[in-house]
Amino acid sequence: MSLVDVLRGHRVVVTVGSGGVGKTTTAAAMAVHAAMEGRNVLCLTIDPARRLANSLGLDEMRTSEQNVPPSLFARHGLECKGALSAMMLDTKRTFDELVAKHASDDEARDRILNNQIYQYVASSLAGTQEYMAMEKLHEVRKDPKWDLIVLDTPPTSNALDFLAAPERLIDAIDSPAMRWFLQVFEGAGKEAFGLVGRGATVLLKGIGKITGLAFLEQVAEFVGGINDLFGGFKERAEQVSDALRSPDVAFVLVTSPDPLAIGEARLFSDKLQDAGMNREGIIVNQVHALIDEPSVSTGDQVIALGNVLPESIDPAEIQPRLSEALRTERAWARADRVQVERLGDEMGDDTPIVEVPAFDQDVHDLGALARVASYLTRTA
Numbered sequence: 001m002s003l004v005d006v007l008r009g010h011r012v013v014v015t016v017g018s019g020g021v022g023k024t025t026t027a028a029a030m031a032v033h034a035a036m037e038g039r040n041v042l043c044l045t046i047d048p049a050r051r052l053a054n055s056l057g058l059d060e061m062r063t064s065e066q067n068v069p070p071s072l073f074a075r076h077g078l079e080c081k082g083a084l085s086a087m088m089l090d091t092k093r094t095f096d097e098l099v100a101k102h103a104s105d106d107e108a109r110d111r112i113l114n115n116q117i118y119q120y121v122a123s124s125l126a127g128t129q130e131y132m133a134m135e136k137l138h139e140v141r142k143d144p145k146w147d148l149i150v151l152d153t154p155p156t157s158n159a160l161d162f163l164a165a166p167e168r169l170i171d172a173i174d175s176p177a178m179r180w181f182l183q184v185f186e187g188a189g190k191e192a193f194g195l196v197g198r199g200a201t202v203l204l205k206g207i208g209k210i211t212g213l214a215f216l217e218q219v220a221e222f223v224g225g226i227n228d229l230f231g232g233f234k235e236r237a238e239q240v241s242d243a244l245r246s247p248d249v250a251f252v253l254v255t256s257p258d259p260l261a262i263g264e265a266r267l268f269s270d271k272l273q274d275a276g277m278n279r280e281g282i283i284v285n286q287v288h289a290l291i292d293e294p295s296v297s298t299g300d301q302v303i304a305l306g307n308v309l310p311e312s313i314d315p316a317e318i319q320p321r322l323s324e325a326l327r328t329e330r331a332w333a334r335a336d337r338v339q340v341e342r343l344g345d346e347m348g349d350d351t352p353i354v355e356v357p358a359f360d361q362d363v364h365d366l367g368a369l370a371r372v373a374s375y376l377t378r379t380a
């Protein structure tokens with residue numbers, strides 16, 4: 001099995017891994033590849049990075065779908081037989097849409113949307129972004145026009161948090177503390193809040209400037225409002241969570257060859273499997289290439305350097321430094337090799353493991369993404 005088979009055999013491909021390993025880059029590269037092969041592809045990203053927009057030849061990432069025109073492919077000598085669209089996730093808007101969908105009427109909807117606690121939860125509560133990424137995925141995958149959806153996951157500090165996001169969010173909203181607030185509010189009447197309020201305000205300081213009674217009213221309204229749509233919301237989160245386990249969803253782990261990153265990837269792989277999610281491939285990104293030793297003598301190297309360096313630079317002085325740099329680079333490459341091979345042995349099964357070399361420059365245009373894709377789609 002190769003990564004090409006994984007892309008061809010699934011409708012949703014999700015890149016997961018630690019921050020900075022290349023999730024966004026490889027997600028975009030896979031999307032580019034599949035679009036060039038002829039499929040109608042949506043690249044759904046959480047990363048607002050201009051870099052990615054630029055790489056795809058777009059001015060900016062938008063929160064609605066945006067087509068990458070075939071002429072941009074042509075500019076890099078590439079042919080796009082299918083179509084590629086990109087879309088950036090807007091956490092708050094996705095949450096608002098979810099509320100609107102489940103609220104019993106317009107008044108109930110507005111009560112929640114205008115609530116300050118809601119606004120905090122929807123935009124700042126840890127885990128909301130992760131959950132909404134999945135929520136959006138759930139929504140777009142209902143649209144039959146997409147042959148493939150590639151989802152890039154958020155730059156979560158702990159990649160494992162991502163998978164637990166739907167359950168976590170429900171737990172937070174459905175927590176005993178929230179229910180307690182609601183009960184106290186409804187049971188004791190507003191007068192009781194002068195007392196309770198002080199403690200609670202200290203506890204939930206992060207929520208902002210609102211204090212005392214006003215604050216508690218907001219909490220109660222939020223919890224009451226969420227309860228109103230809770231049946232639908234909880235059910236929805238369960239659907240979203242289940243949908244991630246369906247056979248047409250493939251998770252691709254992205255890691256660097258760094259032993260720490262590999263360790264995390266291994267752990268993450270186990271978690272995915274424990275959770276019943278399909279870990280279908282592994283990308284080891286930014287691998288140091290093993291550069292050959294020079295085939296000529298030191299003396300000849302000095303002569304060759306003399307031919308290319310300006311006269312003010314002594315080639316005999318530069319040569320040992322270049323040799324040293326090459327030795328270091330080769331040591332890195334050998335260390336990377338050991339890591340990748342060990343990972344391969346451990347995975348043991350037919351999970352494709354593909355390597356992408358570290359390029360001299362950031363991946364900054366469609367040509368570079370296609371180049372990344374050419375490594376991703378290599379068959380052993």
Ligand SMILES: Nc1ncnc2c1ncn2[C@@H]1O[C@H](COP(=O)(O)OP(=O)(O)O)[C@@H](O)[C@H]1O
Nearest residue numbers: 019020021022023024025286357358359362363
């Ligand atoms: N193989 C590579 N060679 C060189 N630079 C790379 C490579 N892969 C990714 N990069 C660069 O590394 C940075 C981080 O990559 P990114 O895809 O944003 O990581 P993540 O989404 O996992 O945080 C970006 O600037 C990207 O251009």
Ligand SMILES: [Mg+2]
Nearest residue numbers: 023024047155
């Ligand atoms: Mg990213």
